[in-house]
Amino acid sequence: MMTPQHTQTSETVTSASTDAQCLSPNPSTALQPSDENSLSPHYRAIQTFMKRKTHVGKKAEAGLQSDFAHFFVQPNLDAIQAMDIGGITNLRELFSNPDAPLTLEIGFGMGTSLVEMAKNDPTRNFVGIEVHEAGLGNCAFLAGELGLNNLKLISGDAIALMQQLPAAHIDTLQLYFPDPWQKKRHYKRRFVSADRMRVVERVLKKGGIFHATTDWEHYAHWMIEVMDSLTAFANVEGKNSEGIGNFLPRPDFRPLTKFEKRGMEEGRAIYDIMYRKV
Numbered sequence: 001m002m003t004p005q006h007t008q009t010s011e012t013v014t015s016a017s018t019d020a021q022c023l024s025p026n027p028s029t030a031l032q033p034s035d036e037n038s039l040s041p042h043y044r045a046i047q048t049f050m051k052r053k054t055h056v057g058k059k060a061e062a063g064l065q066s067d068f069a070h071f072f073v074q075p076n077l078d079a080i081q082a083m084d085i086g087g088i089t090n091l092r093e094l095f096s097n098p099d100a101p102l103t104l105e106i107g108f109g110m111g112t113s114l115v116e117m118a119k120n121d122p123t124r125n126f127v128g129i130e131v132h133e134a135g136l137g138n139c140a141f142l143a144g145e146l147g148l149n150n151l152k153l154i155s156g157d158a159i160a161l162m163q164q165l166p167a168a169h170i171d172t173l174q175l176y177f178p179d180p181w182q183k184k185r186h187y188k189r190r191f192v193s194a195d196r197m198r199v200v201e202r203v204l205k206k207g208g209i210f211h212a213t214t215d216w217e218h219y220a221h222w223m224i225e226v227m228d229s230l231t232a233f234a235n236v237e238g239k240n241s242e243g244i245g246n247f248l249p250r251p252d253f254r255p256l257t258k259f260e261k262r263g264m265e266e267g268r269a270i271y272d273i274m275y276r277k278v
């Protein structure tokens with residue numbers, strides 16, 4: 001598979017980000033949060049997802065039933081449907097081995113790749129958070145088929161969840177093919193922004209990993225620019241001769257996701273980025 005190297009294009013984020021402070025990926029111009037655990041007032045009301053009513057297939061429907069309830073952190077379907085994350089303040093204690101390395105996946109979609117990763121690494125605990133009921137149900141169903149005991153699922157907004165977790169709580173945070181929000185007026189919804197990455201920074205352990213992917217070139221360069229601008233993170237692949245963070249060759253441990261497959265079928269390159277909290 002093609003592994004693109006970072007090059008500055010005419011479509012750079014800087015040139016695309018002039019009409020409002022919140023459109024800038026650069027923290028020197030982005031609105032600043034009032035403290036490390038909160039978003040600026042501007043970002044607080046802006047969601048990175050659009051919750052749509054989607055068809056809930058047979059597997060997903062089954063996955064939302066009581067047989068699979070042990071995969072959900074929320075106690076019942078009402079709380080899942082309401083995306084109620086009240087009281088979820090510690091992900092480690094959801095597992096019998098709380099000191100095992102912990103991965104949080106944000107926006108796992110239908111959950112096929114998350115389930116495969118959990119299956120492939122039983123020494124690590126995985127928590128997935130999603131807002132789509134069909135994905136949550138499907139993921140629980142797949143995990144149930146394999147009898148996984150190192151995976152838990154949460155229905156809700158990852159930003160809100162991270163804000164109520166302890167600092168230095170997570171070893172790896174993965175964000176695979178986040179919504180690209182391609183229109184300029186929607187850039188402020190992009191998950192990778194300086195403000196939101198400060199929330200990520202707080203919950204990651206020192207040395208913890210932030211791994212993201214996208215099949216949208218503009219967002220890929222945007223991600224690099226945001227992450228390079230944050231002194232708390234270092235690019236695992238180092239920087240190019242222009243001092244810009246490199247992309248990561250596609251890692252074998254990342255299974256193909258639904259959106260990756262779609263991107264490839266539509267002829268788009270796939271970009272991985274990986275940063276370590278220093």
Ligand SMILES: C[S@@+](CC[C@H](N)C(=O)[O-])C[C@H]1O[C@@H](n2cnc3c(N)ncnc32)[C@H](O)[C@@H]1O
Nearest residue numbers: 048049107108109130157158176177257258259
């Ligand atoms: C484009 S899909 C990618 C799904 C999957 N990772 C894949 O590659 O097939 C992005 C997903 O992220 C979810 N998402 C976006 N923002 C989120 C948030 N703040 N908290 C939880 N899930 C979120 C959306 O609901 C959506 O399902």
